[in-house]
Amino acid sequence: MSVDILVLAPHPDDAELCCGGLLLKARDAGLSFAIVDCTRGEMGTRGSVARRAKEAAAADRILRTRERINLKLRDGHLRDDEPLRVALVRALRRFRPRLVLAPHWEDQHPDHAAVGGAAEPAAWLCGAPKFDPRTARGVASPDRPPYRPARILYYNNRYGIDADLVLDISAVFEEKMKLTLCYGTQFGPGKRDARGKGNAPLTRLSSAQFLDFLRAMHGHYGFKINAPYGEPYCVKGPVALDSVESLLGNKR
Ligand SMILES: [Zn+2]
Numbered sequence: 001m002s003v004d005i006l007v008l009a010p011h012p013d014d015a016e017l018c019c020g021g022l023l024l025k026a027r028d029a030g031l032s033f034a035i036v037d038c039t040r041g042e043m044g045t046r047g048s049v050a051r052r053a054k055e056a057a058a059a060d061r062i063l064r065t066r067e068r069i070n071l072k073l074r075d076g077h078l079r080d081d082e083p084l085r086v087a088l089v090r091a092l093r094r095f096r097p098r099l100v101l102a103p104h105w106e107d108q109h110p111d112h113a114a115v116g117g118a119a120e121p122a123a124w125l126c127g128a129p130k131f132d133p134r135t136a137r138g139v140a141s142p143d144r145p146p147y148r149p150a151r152i153l154y155y156n157n158r159y160g161i162d163a164d165l166v167l168d169i170s171a172v173f174e175e176k177m178k179l180t181l182c183y184g185t186q187f188g189p190g191k192r193d194a195r196g197k198g199n200a201p202l203t204r205l206s207s208a209q210f211l212d213f214l215r216a217m218h219g220h221y222g223f224k225i226n227a228p229y230g231e232p233y234c235v236k237g238p239v240a241l242d243s244v245e246s247l248l249g250n251k252r
Pocket of ligand 1: 010011014109112
């Protein structure tokens with residue numbers, strides 16, 4: 001299989017929360033994408049692994065995700081190390097995306113920082129056919145030549161990034177909010193736990209303030225590009241421009 005876009009997500013919900021606007025726009029443009037969740041979110045204060053998987057499936061129905069896999073690595077224990085890099089190389093070789101979306105390499109959550117740090121080395125190593133022979137089979141065959149993704153974009157962290165690119169997601173912003181709310185155990189106040197007993201503990205993400213923050217945060221990035229709502233990304237290295245016209249920007 002090959003897809004246009006692959007999201008590397010430490011936990012189920014990161015793809016939707018950080019890249020939901022881009023994915024919704026990709027869906028509407030007929031582009032294909034897959035999501036790789038590195039863990040099952042078992043360290044989450046609220047919800048359960050089973051509930052989280054159902055929430056991810058509900059989000060995928062909205063997104064029409066081509067495929068979503070879970071690497072089942074240990075939540076809370078990710079490091080930019082050999083096992084994580086090998087797992088990411090395997091995922092990249094499986095989906096062969098042109099564009100990879102990864103967490104920003106600086107993040108308070110160590111799992112996010114780990115995946116953000118491992119993304120670029122993994123993208124390079126997956127183009128080295130002799131790296132990890134168990135996954136190299138087929139990589140150099142005539143129909144699957146050695147491959148590296150064309151670009152990695154790094155998505156937002158909790159405190160906001162100094163964005164290199166801001167995608168105008170105004171047209172899909174309300175749908176992005178719905179997508180985010182598929183994760184009822186994580187976001188929004190007053191959700192009951194999986195057994196239906198009492199209210200799950202309140203966290204920063206599940207406070208009523210968080211949804212207000214999300215709206216304001218996307219408005220903050222949107223303002224920078226003269227749009228109602230924007231989704232921020234960072235990039236390492238220069239972005240190639242094909243034409244002078246592309247520098248003129250869209251008429252607003
Ligand atoms: Zn996360």
